[in-house]
Amino acid sequence: MEFPVNLRYTKEHEWARQEGNRVVVGITDYAQKELGDVVFVELPDLGTTIEAMGTFGVVESVKAVSDLYAPVSGTIVEANTILEDQPELVNASPYGQGWMVVIEAANPEEFQQLLTAAEYQAYVVQEKSSR
């Protein structure tokens, strides 16, 4: 399972990558494995404003719809609409072609408050060990 060190993470299993004042967002390798086959992704309209940890879309895997949570607040400036036709990219390439949205961050400090790769990995290990 991959935990790229250049990314930050949420406990709801989103990843975030900072590019200047913009933050690219997707779901983690762990999340896509837990979800199973992703069959549908719904992303927000461009220009939508969102709060940190507010929902920005949904992902449907077999038999379940799960909310997606924004790691930072801001405005949606890009959405990966390819996922509408190819939701399986979320499974195949969660950190690459399966990216979901780009947020123009309203408060750049929020990014620094997200989990580091080591912290997220430890969180996942803890979650798995509860089985």
Next chain:
Amino acid sequence: MQQPWRFVNTGNGTAAFNMALDEALLLVHEAGAALPTLRVYGWCQPTLSLGYAQNTRQEVDLAACQAQGIAVVRRPTGGRAVLHDQEVTYSVVMPLLADGPSTITEHYRRIGMALATALQSLGIPVCLARPQVRTAPARTLASPACFAALSRYELSAAGKKIVGSAQKRAQRTVLQHGSIPFWMDRQGLFQCLRMPAERRQVLVQEAYTTMGAVNEIAPTPVTLPALQDALRQGFSTTFGVELVEVPIAPEEWRLAQHLQATKYSTDTWNLDGTVVWRQRQPVEKV
């Protein structure tokens, strides 16, 4: 014993009300203001419910539904189409699991065990579908009907799927609801769905070997109260909790009424569907 759960029997409701109350229970629980809940209910009229991502205008024959007096509603949960008629519908609103992985599959397994306990107590020899690694068929190739495919930890009896369930997951709360039919109207279900006549014929025939219903399999006829009581007992036993009858709170009623009026009664939600469908493909008006 853990914190008790609430048991509510809300009787028959309209399609919009039933979905609105399930979502209201989820939202109020998510806000930390409600007990976990097992709700049982029925439908004022036959209703075709669709999964969140199903494209109503493309997949449903709305004229046929209207001619047969069948309501159409889109669910907040995933999965595919279900024709609700002579059945008990259950809905569970519960927190993420504290004593194990809180995955989709694990919730299906635990709730499946509770449903199995309930149905077995009525003499129905159900089993949980075993997990298997598989690739989901493309949405366009799969049957649009929920009962046509058995997913992990769903229930079958005599080789036929007899409970169809779907989930919605929020940050701290899971809603899972599902249909437990007494009888299965296979012809009626597929008449609601758009497809070439030949394909419909094939799917209806297949449905006699893949879709089941409680009173098609039970050794003695199961009544509505008996199944409702069995569900209450099954969840109590499986989750180790007491289920107490606590009414729906005023806050939950208000939120349900709001969602009923602004979401589940509207064409925007039920027919025009998700943002994705609206943006991507202008479809013919039916």
